Amino acid sequence: MSIETKDKITEASKITFKDGKMIVPNKVAIPFIEGDGTGPDIWKATKKVLEAAIKKTYKNEKEILWVEVLAGQKAFDEKKDWLPKDTLDTIREFKVAIKGPLTTPIGGGIRSLNVALRQIFDLYACIRPIKYFNGIPSPVRNPEKVNLTIFRENTEDVYSGIEFKSNSDEAKKLIDFLKSLGHTVRAGSGVGIKPMSELGSKRLVRKAIEYAIQNKKPLVTLVHKGNIMKFTEGAFCEWGYAVAKSEFRAQIATEEETNINPALGSEKVLINDRIADSMFQQLLTRPDQYSVLATPNLNGDYLSDACAAQVGGLGIAPGANIGDEIAIFEATHGTAPKYANQDKVNPGSLILSGVMMFDHLGWSEAGKLIVDAFAKTITQKKVTYDLERLMTDATLVKTSEFADIIIQNMN
Ligand code: NAD
Numbered sequence: 567m568s569i570e571t572k573d574k575i576t577e578a579s580k581i582t583f584k585d586g587k588m589i590v591p592n593k594v595a596i597p598f599i600e601g602d603g604t605g606p607d608i609w610k611a612t613k614k615v616l617e618a619a620i621k622k623t624y625k626n627e628k629e630i631l632w633v634e635v636l637a638g639q640k641a642f643d644e645k646k647d648w649l650p651k652d653t654l655d656t657i658r659e660f661k662v663a664i665k666g667p668l669t670t671p672i673g674g675g676i677r678s679l680n681v682a683l684r685q686i687f688d689l690y691a692c693i694r695p696i697k698y699f700n701g702i703p704s705p706v707r708n709p710e711k712v713n714l715t716i717f718r719e720n721t722e723d724v725y726s727g728i729e730f731k732s733n734s735d736e737a738k739k740l741i742d743f744l745k746s747l748g749h750t751v752r753a754g755s756g757v758g759i760k761p762m763s764e765l766g767s768k769r770l771v772r773k774a775i776e777y778a779i780q781n782k783k784p785l786v787t788l789v790h791k792g793n794i795m796k797f798t799e800g801a802f803c804e805w806g807y808a809v810a811k812s813e814f815r816a817q818i819a820t821e822e823e824t825n826i827n828p829a830l831g832s833e834k835v836l837i838n839d840r841i842a843d844s845m846f847q848q849l850l851t852r853p854d855q856y857s858v859l860a861t862p863n864l865n866g867d868y869l870s871d872a873c874a875a876q877v878g879g880l881g882i883a884p885g886a887n888i889g890d891e892i893a894i895f896e897a898t899h900g901t902a903p904k905y906a907n908q909d910k911v912n913p914g915s916l917i918l919s920g921v922m923m924f925d926h927l928g929w930s931e932a933g934k935l936i937v938d939a940f941a942k943t944i945t946q947k948k949v950t951y952d953l954e955r956l957m958t959d960a961t962l963v964k965t966s967e968f969a970d971i972i973i974q975n976m977n
Pocket of ligand 1: 901905952
């Protein structure tokens, strides 16, 4: 599988959409951002594993034409631009991309390149599957009970960036305005806005329910703090039930409905809701009762990392940011700059993000091959430093060796 420049890619290798359905050619062009710091190491390992799985599963029937696009430090060094227009145009044109971690530029007005990508492409669903691999060191007693997929709303909530500094003119004006509405905010407060819309909430819950139906998951839980924030998080929950009932009536049943008719629970995707703080408790005490979580932005941020820690942490947690047409698959950890170019860190997060990308493309057989080989490599205790130091009798391997062993284990 080759690395091509954009101008060599023909129309036949581009992903297209017809009536809302994605059409993926067998020889498909996928842009990649290798990432900063340890990015090149984990990308090299990931590319090898993804290519081996395609070859093994589909012989020569399917192929990826990789198109490198620049972002982060590499883009700045070469083009004096952290996120070049050409990169954005290419991702927009090819629809599906994969990326390593990117350095957050200090100064220069860019808050985070990842946030910028999500906003520019309106990637409103952040998807984080959380699954335990046997043998991975975990801080909890039964990590194998965790098998969840979190759908986190990615564009609204307190992440909207509408915040005013304490004592600024804007904060004072807003406090005065709130006073005119009958609300007292202590003078000198910093103030922020938490917008949550019907459109934003419904499209996120819709994606979560579609995923549950397609993947035969039994339950979608709406996680909110609506008991306190009635018109934002409470509304998220109401809109979630509304989209479930209006668009998926034949395939779903609400918890309330199954209380009346328990038989519905075994036939349909169950929709329930939980208050966020109780969700944190229950994911520790009885995680096996949950399956797909649909959450507003902040709850999802906290929950994804807390759940990832339960199954062995950062180095192996994959993720995707998805919109209506464009999807970017990415390592969820940062650039770990102190280990750059040492062939040392765990490439698991990016490899498993590649598996998510295969599922998205409809190439799930190749994804399954990787997951099985990955699981086997862990049970053989051939692992990178982050896991080796927590396991007994494990063999320490480099990033590249870990990839090679996964490929051997595909046999
Ligand atoms: P980090 O994730 O890079 O590192 C946190 C800790 O986790 C470190 O101890 C590191 O050694 C370890 N770690 C991270 N990835 C690992 C892996 N694959 N295998 C083994 N150990 C791993 O977080 P940070 O130090 O806060 O951030 C460094 C840079 O990355 C910053 O510029 C930050 O803005 C950026 N960042 C980018 C992303 C992204 O691109 N998605 C996410 C988070 C942080």
